[in-house]
Amino acid sequence: DAKTTQPNSMESNEEEPVHLPCNHSTISGTDYIHWYRQLPSQGPEYVIHGLTSNVNNRMASLAIAEDRKSSTLILHRATLRDAAVYYCILRDPLIQGAQKLVFGQGTRLTINP
Amino acid sequence: GAVVSQHPSWVICKSGTSVKIECRSLDFQATTMFWYRQFPKQSLMLMATSNEGSKATYEQGVEKDKFLINHASLTLSTLTVTSAHPEDSSFYICSASPWTSGFQETQYFGPGTRLLVL
Numbered sequence: 001d002a003k004t005t006q007p008n009s010m011e012s013n014e015e016e017p018v019h020l021p022c023n024h025s026t027i028s029g030t031d032y033i034h035w036y037r038q039l040p041s042q043g044p045e046y047v048i049h050g051l052t053s054n055v056n057n058r059m060a061s062l063a064i065a066e067d068r069k070s071s072t073l074i075l076h077r078a079t080l081r082d083a084a085v086y087y088c089i090l091r092d093p094l095i096q097g098a099q100k101l102v103f104g105q106g107t108r109l110t111i112n113p
Numbered sequence: 114g115a116v117v118s119q120h121p122s123w124v125i126c127k128s129g130t131s132v133k134i135e136c137r138s139l140d141f142q143a144t145t146m147f148w149y150r151q152f153p154k155q156s157l158m159l160m161a162t163s164n165e166g167s168k169a170t171y172e173q174g175v176e177k178d179k180f181l182i183n184h185a186s187l188t189l190s191t192l193t194v195t196s197a198h199p200e201d202s203s204f205y206i207c208s209a210s211p212w213t214s215g216f217q218e219t220q221y222f223g224p225g226t227r228l229l230v231l
Binding site for chain 1: 147
């Protein structure tokens with residue numbers, strides 16, 4: 001599986017934008033980039049995913065580099081409820097067992113009031 | 114969005130006993146469910162893939178005789194930790210995807226079950 005690299009932790013202030021980076025230099029042409037987050041003492045939840053184009057939804061935006069070797073999850077206005085561990089995961093739909101998610105260490109995001 | 118529930122949310126048991134954890138997809142059918150384990154301050158580790166109507170597929174290093182998985186219906190998978198020991202104490206999380214035509218279906222996670230073995 002192609003690997004992702006994320007900073008261990010990041011800190012931001014409430015109501016400010018947050019940019020969470022993810023490096024995936026060995027990404028294949030068919031790998032999708034998925035982001036999940038895990039709030040304290042809860043199961044993970046889906047945030048967003050994309051292939052090549054930037055993506056927006058009600059939770060966040062995903063900016064994908066032109067060469068696809070990195071991506072950035074953008075929280076436009078962070079709230080205290082966004083404090084969580086954010087995971088960047090690659091999934092290739094063409095390989096057997098593509099449904100399963102393999103979690104790395106993720107980035108622990110702290111939001112200051 | 115789709116909802117996945119787990120029961121119980123927490124359990125305390127004595128060493129040597131067996132514990133069953135249920136995972137249900139409440140408003141969708143899931144031919145495949147996944148079981149994860151998470152120790153404090155660590156990431157989620159995939160234990161096994163649960164397939165409805167067939168045997169589960171276990172990840173390397175996970176003892177299939179210790180962690181029994183049964184996927185009896187399209188909405189229910191169970192994980193039984195047999196002869197539990199203190200080192201099995203962990204946060205167990207299941208997930209499921211509503212399977213349609215796409216491989217990129219979102220996975221929905223249960224709230225987790227915290228197991229403490231004394």
